Structures are given as structure tokens and as C-alpha cells.
Amino acid sequence: MGLARTLAVRAATLVILLFIVLFVISFALAGPASKILKDEIMMETRSIIMNLMLHGHYNSTQIQQLQMQIMTQLENAYGLNKPPVIRTLYIMYNMIVFNWGYSYFPSEYGNVGGGKVIDIILSALPGTILLDTFGILLSALIGIEIGLRSALKYGSRSDRAVMYYAALSNGIPQWWLGIVMLLVFAFYLSQIHSPISFPVGGIISPKYYSLWLTNPLKIFTIPQAVLDLLWHFTLPLITVLIINVGGWAYFARTVVLSISQEDFVTFAKIKGLPEGHIVNRYIMRPAAPSILTNVFITIPFIIFGGFLVTEMVFHWWGLGYVYNIAIVGSPVPDLPVVVALTYASTLLYIVIIFIMEIVYIILDPRLRE
Amino acid sequence: MAKRRREFRILGMTPSEIFKEFISGSTGKVAMALFIILVVVSIYALIVLPPNFAEIWNNPKYWQLNPQYAPPAWIDSVIGPVYSQQIYVNNYEYSVQQSNGVTYITISFSVDYKYDKPWSEMFVVINNPAIYSLSQPPVLSITVYRPDGSEIVLGPLPIDRRVTTLGVVPEVVGQVNLFYAEKYHITGVIPTGSSATPYIFYTVDGGKLTPLKGVYNFRLVFYVFSQNASSLINKEDLEIVLQGQIYGLMGTDNEGHDLWLGLLAGFPIDLAVGLLTALIIVVIAVVIGIVAGFYGSLVDEGLMRLTDFVILLPAFPLLIVFSVLFRWNIWYAVVFLAIVSWGASARIIRAMIMQIRNAQYIESAIIAGASRMWILRNHILTQIVPYILYLLVTNVPGAILTLTSINFLGLAGSEYPTWGMLLYYAEVFGALTSGYWWWVVPPGLLVAFVAVVFILTAMASEPVVNPRLRYG
16 A cells, blocks of 8 residues: 555656656747747748749749748747747647657658657667667676675775776766777777778668668567677677776675675674675675665666767667757757657656666565555 | 863864875875876966967967877877978078069078978968058969979969968969979879878879978078068068978867867866866755755755755756757856756755754753754754765766766857867767877866766765774
8 A cells, every 4th residue: 555655656756757847848949949940940941942942933022022921831830929838838738749740850860750750769769778778787787796796805906996997987988988999999990901890880780770760670580680780789888888887886885895894794704604604695685675776776867878978979879869960960950859859868767767666666675664 | 271272073083184084095095196186287277278268279260270180299209200290490591682672582491301291281471461461462482402303493472361371372283293294204193172282292203102201492582572571571470381290299180279278278177167066066955955954844845855856857868958959058057967966965965964953962952042053053064064075076077977978969068178079079070980089089088087086086085974984
């Protein structure tokens, strides 16, 4: 009973959070940021007019009239003639019903779904899920193992090395390490005609790209395509592992250290229990839930921090790379995509947090009461 | 009787004891050393960079004599003399003659060419506008005496602007082509669109272009069509620059910016944004934490709900979308980032205050009639000061990394070049596909360096703020 109530309160909090984020973005888009929209309408009108002037016969007054007409029509279409409050609500409504509109530059995204923003974002999800799941789980596994070992050898040389490694890997921007990896293992290796070199980015070779964008599951039935995917996956995964292992190791080390100072551990040592027994029974058992829950709780924070930019560097077809195309790759910021991506990220983030909290409650018996 | 001195103690330790505790571990020593390096370099950067550095950095004219995409100059001492160095010619012979209303100014100098890759361009710069805006501009003719005894005559070229770029003048291209046609019987040596200057330093060996090493003598003659023009072109107004293929300590970027200066400029700006963000975060966190922890009940409940909200906000996507929508510069991004990241710090401060508030001595103080403000000032603030400093330090690296990431997307920029912006331009101008390592590696290393300094400082101060970690 209490558990259901806790979860309901949590779900309500998260939904309210989603609404607040949605409202703030929509309001910003409807109010202060509408100037950008106006600029973009102006640009669009100008390109239409240029086309008309090239292919039709109009005099200057006709052109001017046409321009005015197109501008007002576009402004009406974007709802710029309505008061900001109405527009805010309108944008919010469209966001909630997943009516995310069309990208300004569909060709930049390989014309996925005819430029429909929702299709672009859906096509980017598998890439993000692939990199993030493997990256986080593998790094957590390796990191926790390293952390345990170094905590048990507290103060030794290897323990200190783990500490410095943790500090260093927390300070290095993950995406910058990605750039360096690309420079070394893609650019310089192919420069010296090494037999093994890695691709300079992308999620899969061009011949499989359209298949990946439309039906990523089918890729896994073609052995060559899977190998190709793995070949593209190597550098991003290694980058992510190098950076994330340190953080996990340091965290696991802290938890294990604080537990090994507890009285019951000291008592077990006094009793003369064998070392392995103490570690397994008296240290690992109480440490496990707190380490695991931390892994789950931090997942959304990791995904929507460094991972986004890492995807951009590797041109890895995921949410981050779509962000990159929408902001840097387009002639002007592709507003529908940027806004929808932020909303989609928040939505995803909240869903993940909620799932992780359920896992957390299952893992930690104290919270079940 | 000796007067008992009142000792200043935080967490039961005097400041010197805290310092000793901090410095006792190896992490503390390393952190301290790195911190000193960081401070020294930042001060050096502030001294070296002119106050209007942002303006200079964004003025392409200032950098036009520098080579573009040039590796650092020290690579020549690593791989041998391959790339020619940037040369500012200043020890030249200078003589003036006058006859029939024309002033002849002769300048001669020699350069030793010993590289595989020749100078990419030659610039003649006249800094006195009175000269190149004469009704009939002066004319320049150049004779190059090559080590193999041949000579190339270039010009006459009209000097009608401040910077004359030798190799792109069509006449010069024609003359160098003609030289190769007459001497080696090959035509069209210079590909269309490229500069003629490097081809002054080549010879033909076995039908192939090879660099001709040795001493080159240059003779430049300016014909100025007026009397007494010697006062017009004098040594101060004249600059002759041979554009190298390597430059400075850290190379150059697409615009010829000296990257060494750009990297130096990153120290003050990146430290400033990191510290400012951390400061705002800690101020908000302390205020929220104290109010929540001190007033308790409903206020506490409300503020903790708010804190939960803030912790859950997806800061980075929101920062991206607002930077796009509002075209923020970096200072807006700093404020926004601080506003969405104070949650965790506020929770820690509140937990501290709750712990202190329930202590016995606070109760005694209340019974003794102490006011809230008095307790706050004398019991609570003094105890949380080390935590405030600790939080300040822990919040800096995250802020610097996030703001570097947002800069790397080309968002939230500043006039002053940040390391993130250097990396953005590197990415945009194909540093990855062309292998411009000097443009990509140093900025990231410096970001990592600054972040690591703060992370190590935080790690080393953990035993101070968390007494359980103090080991005898």
C-alpha cells in the first residue's frame, strides 16, 4: 500500500516536472524567441520569391505584393498572429500529442520519414540506446570491480593509481577524448596505411544506412552488417569506457571503504574470520544495494550529459547527433527539431528516472516500508 | 596568570591543522602544486594579453600575415628542417636615390632556404597610408637572385594598399611561369588559384619540382613618383614578411590566429565562468539550505520539493535549447546553469544544518536566550564554512565541462576565445579529417587540467570535511 503511494507521488512529481519544462520551452518559443521564427519566415519567403523571380514574369510591385502575402500566410501558419498565451498552449498541445511538425532541412537528416520530426527522433533512438546501454553497463561492471579491489587494498600504490585515474577521467571531457581517438585511430592509422583502421564516424557503412534508419532490427539478421556495426561501435565504446570506469571505481571504493570501517567488520576481523569470508559476507553484501542503486539513479544524468556530445563527435546516429545537425549542421538552427528533441529528452529522462526508482525500491528493502 | 587566547577552530581544527590534514596525503600535495601552477599561469595570461584582446582576436586583419592551419614552430626541431619558419625581415640594406622627380628606394636582404616546404607567401606591408593613397601609387619591382645563379624579376607592381600579397598578383604568377618555361621548358607550373611565391624556391630535377636550397638574395626597388619621398617610405613604415608553414608555440587556426594566445586567453575566461557558476550555485544552495534547515516544517517541506525538482531537471538539453532560442552568450549560460544545478549542494547544506540544529549546545543556547541570528552566526555559519568551500570546489569542474560542451556546439560563445570555442572551430574547419592535432589536443588537455586540479583539491579535502575518512 505504502509502496504504491510512494510511487504514485513520485510519478505525479515527474509528470509535473515534465509539464513545467514543456511550458517553459513553449513559452520561450511563443514569446521572446518568436523573433527567430520571424527571421526564418523572412528567409523562407525570400527563397520562394527568388524562385518566382527566376521562373515567372512579375514586375516589382507584384513581387512585393506576393512577398507580403506569403509572409502573412506563413506567419498565420506558424500562429504568429495569435497572442503568446494561445500560442504557448497551442505549442504545448502539439508537443503532448506528438505532433512535432516538420524539419526545415529534411535533407540534412537523410530525408527520414519525409522530414517529420517525430520520425527523425524515433530513428535516432536505437543508436542512443545501443551506445548508452552498453557503455554504461560495461563501464559500471568494470569500474565497480576495480573499485572493490582498490578499496580492499586501501592506501596501496594501485589504490592511489585508481584514485588519480578517477580524478583524471572525471576531468577529461568525454567527447574530447572521442576526438583524440578519432584523430589517432581513424585519421593517423589510415594515414600510415595501417591494415586496421577505424571509420571516422557514423553508426554504420553508407550501404546499410537507409536500412538502419528504417528498420534497425533487420540489421541484426545480416552478419556482415552486424560486423560493420561493431566496427563502427568500437571507438565510441572504448571512449565511453575509458571515461566512465573511473567514476564508478571511485564511487564503489568510497562505499566499500565506509562499510569496512563499520563495527561489525572490525568485530568479524577480531573473531579471526578468513579474509575472503569477511569481504564476501560482511563487506560486499551491505555494499551491493547502495552501489547498484547509485548506478541506476545516475544513468539518466550520464546519458543527457556527456553522451550527447560524444554521439556528435562520432556522428553516431543518436539523439546527440541529431541535436548536432539541428544546431551546427543546418544553415540556421532547425527550431522544430531542437525543441522537439529537448522535449523528447526530458520525456525519456523522466521515464528512465521513474523506472530506475522502481528498481531502487525493489533493491533497497528499507524503502519498501 | 596567562591570558587564555581564544582559538579559532573549525570542525575542531585550527586553520593550520586543516592545512596540515589537507597536505598530508599525496593527493593534497599534488593538488596544491597543480593549483599553484594554475594560478601562476592565469596571472601570466592576464599580464601578457592586452586588455583589448577580444577585439584583436576577432579582427581578421590583425592575423592576415600569419599562415593558416600551420603546425607549431617547434616541430622543425623534432623532425628536422622540413617546414619553413615565419620570417619578419628587418635587417635589410636601405638606400635612397633621386633623379628626374622619381625617388628610388632600394632594399636588399637575403634569406637562407634550407627546408623542404618553402615559404607559402611574401607580404610587403606599408604602414603609412600617405604612400599607398598617392594619386599615382608607387611601383615595386623585385629581383630574386637564386642560389643556382639564375634570377627572377617580378613586377612592376602598383603599391596601392597596405598589404601587397606578392604571389597572388596575376603578373607575378605569369612571370614565375615564364621563368620555368624559359629555363626548364615546362609550362603551367603553378596550378590555377595557387600562390606563385613557393615556386620561387623550386628547381626542376629530372622533370620533377624539387626545392632548391641555399641563400636567396632579394632586391626590392620602390619607384615613388615624387620628390623627397624618402620621408614617405622609411624603415618604420615598411614590413617584409615571409609567411612560413609553421608558426609560434602552438600553431595557427583557419584564420591565422596564434593559438598560443588563444589558449592563454582560455585560462582567465574558463576559470571565471567555472568559478562564477560555482559561486552562484553555492550562494543559492546556502540560502535555501539555511532557510529550509532552520525554519523547518512547511517551509522545509516546500523548499525540499523545489530542490527535488531542480535536481531532476535535464540541465544540458535545456541549456542547449535556451542558448539556441535566446542566442545567449556565455554569461547567460553561466547564470542558467547555476540556476538549474544548485539542488544537490542545497541538500547537503540542509542536512548539515539539521544535524547541527538538533545538537545539545544549540538547545542550551536557546534556553540561555540566544537569538536565532546569534545561533546562526556563531554556531551554524562557522561550522558550515568548510563545507561551503568544499562545495565551491566540487562545483567548478562540472560547470567548466558543461560550458565547454555547450561552447563546442557553437552555442553560448563569448568575444574572448574559450577552449570550447577553439574546439568548435577546429571541428567545423575539419581539424579531424585533416589531422590538425595542434588545434584539437591542447584545448582539451587544458580543460582536463583545470577540471582535474579542482577534482583533486576536492578529493584531498574530503578527509577534512568528512572526519570518518581521517586515518591516523
